[in-house]
Amino acid sequence: MATKDYIRERFFPHIWCPGCGHGIIMNALLHAIEQIGLKKNDIVMVSGIGCSSRISGYLDFHTLHTIHGRALAFATGVKISRPELTLLVPMGDGDALSIGGNHFIHACRRNIDMTAIVMNNRVYGMTGGQYSPLSGYGTYATTAPYMNIDQDFDVVQLATASGATFVARSTTYHVHEMTAILKAAILHKGFSVVEVMSQCPTYFGRKNKEGSASDMMEKFRARTVPLGSKKKQEDPTLIERGIFVDKQMPEYCEEYQKIIGRAMKDK
Amino acid sequence: MAKLKLKRHVINRDWCKGCGICVHFCPQHVLELDDQDKVFAARPQDCVCCKLCELRCPDLAIEVETEEEMIWADR
Ligand SMILES: Cc1ncc(C[n+]2csc(CCOP(=O)(O)OP(=O)(O)O)c2C)c(N)n1
Ligand code: SF4
Ligand SMILES: [Mg+2]
Helix, strand or coil: CCCCHHEEECCCCCCCCCHHHHHHHHHHHHHHHHCCCCCCEEEEEEEECCCCHHHHHHCEEEECCCCCCCCCHHHHHHHHCCCEEEEECCCCCCCCHCCCCCHHHHHHHHHHEEEEEEEEEEECCCCEEEEECCCCCCHHHHHHHHCCCEEEEEEEHHHHHHCCEEEEECCCCCCCHHHHHHHHHCCCCCCEEEEECCCHHHHHHHHHCCCCHHHHHHHHHHHECCCCHHHHHHHCEEEEEEEEECCCCCCCHHHHHHHHHHHCCCC | CCEEEEEEEEECCCCCCCCCHHHHCCCCCCCCCCCCCCCEECCCCHHHCCCHHHHHHCCCCECCCCEEEEEECCC
């Protein structure tokens, strides 16, 4: 199946701004799904609210466009009742880690089999460029005109500490790597977290004088390194990409089935 | 041995928003934006069919159509 067969063409061109990284993530995700050979009917995509979350409207799977920060809760409900389906949960950085922060850490802890994709543009794009918990110290935003003094989360460390069994990071510049990582994440049995560094030229880019979408992607190239690279020791400010965690743990739906079995034994 | 040969760049002008990502990152400088800020293949003969423009397009607006060309080692 060609990647174009997975989209709802009638809603194109999409609403994302020129150069928005979210479209590149959608593009890579389509390639990952096509390479795995998943059928449209086997996929459920659940999203919350944000520019990023609009992705579910454009893809021709079973899709749920739910409420801000709660996509993982809705996805958990779907997965528990239909564990044979493949659950994909794309989220914005605000969606996943401000309002949805608690859902995020607990979903990691449960190890339910689904793929959370954090489309991290370090800003609230949809609502006009407010800073997010991923903007970081020293950045500018419409709500931080004199500079943001909040430290940011490290999504990879947070997901790892919370118990996610697959944790990875890539960027919109590294499209081959991103596609391979998304593929591995979807195939992984358990809770997968993939952070993709994405550009919002309209808000984060403008407020932080980062130039065009291409300039922002050049920065992803220059400021990130593959996991375990020597360069990171020389310059600790570089951000690592790759697969940080890939391990097997009891999966939530399977454990739940066992509990049902136990409860029914005495009946 | 099979090598990819360019048939054509299929560009959806209704979907292209002229962000210039494909133009910027094409390793062979094949692409340009026209006076309406839509991408076109200015130098198709230089295309190496890496498809990076297609993969990095946020708008799914460019596709590199290719065919396989057989190359014989003894030629
Ligand atoms: C309960 C609730 N609170 C606040 C909002 C307003 N709101 C909409 S999107 C959004 C944040 C979007 O940022 P992010 O999740 O990073 O997505 P992006 O637009 O950057 O892709 C906020 C705060 C809302 N829709 N619902
Ligand atoms: S505001 Fe930012 S995140 Fe939203 S569509 Fe535009 S570039 Fe993308
Ligand atoms: Mg955001």
